Amino acid sequence: MPIWNVIGRIPGREPHEIILGNHRDAWVYGAGDPSSGSAAFNAVVQAFGELLKLGWRPNRSIVFASWDAEEYGLVGSTEWVEDHAKHLTKYALAYLNADVAVVGKALDIAASPLLNDVLVQATKDIVTNTGSTMYEDWKNTSDGHVEVGVLGSGSDFTGFLQLLGITSSSVGFEPRDIVYHCTFRN
Numbered sequence: 001m002p003i004w005n006v007i008g009r010i011p012g013r014e015p016h017e018i019i020l021g022n023h024r025d026a027w028v029y030g031a032g033d034p035s036s037g038s039a040a041f042n043a044v045v046q047a048f049g050e051l052l053k054l055g056w057r058p059n060r061s062i063v064f065a066s067w068d069a070e071e072y073g074l075v076g077s078t079e080w081v082e083d084h085a086k087h088l089t090k091y092a093l094a095y096l097n098a099d100v101a102v103v104g105k106a107l108d109i110a111a112s113p114l115l116n117d118v119l120v121q122a123t124k125d126i127v128t129n130t131g132s133t134m135y136e137d138w139k140n141t142s143d144g145h146v147e148v149g150v151l152g153s154g155s156d157f158t159g160f161l162q163l164l165g166i167t168s169s170s171v172g173f174e175p176r177d178i179v180y181h182c183t184f185r186n
Helices: 032-053 075-083 085-091 113-125 134-141 157-164
Strands: 006-010 014-023 060-067 092-097 106-111 168-174
Touching: 006 032, 014 032, 014 075, 014 085, 032 060, 032 168, 060 075, 075 085, 075 157, 085 092, 085 157, 092 157, 106 113, 106 134, 113 134, 113 168, 157 168
Parallel strands: 014 060, 014 092, 092 168
Antiparallel strands: 006 060, 106 168
């Protein structure tokens, strides 16, 4: 059956690129994966669109990828990575995955070790609507133990990381007891 990836690109001043991706297929309607990621992804795309209208241009190109057929074996992203391997190997700096963006309050970050310090510092630089930093909130919701996890497999970063060795991350807010692919919560 045909699948459709939707790819958008904002050309940067230099040829290197950052790729932000999210799959849009799900096992059931209302599942945290990928509905919350899709909503956040669309909001980010819209925000960058507004910046472009103001004349802003990024230093590095930004690629937005809405993947199809992730739940059916990572087909959309993997095929795209294979089809664009030569270009990606030369120009891709990082792939940022956003499947489960917000279904809870606990920040969950997993990444290639190269991104660990950058991501932790970013949480220290972001002030939340409560006046605390994202890092402080992360620390409070994780019993004081802040740690960037290690990426495994099973999501759209797999092709980038395991096939091409491109630095990757997956970030979101999750409860510790989520029923992942279901509309039922315990």
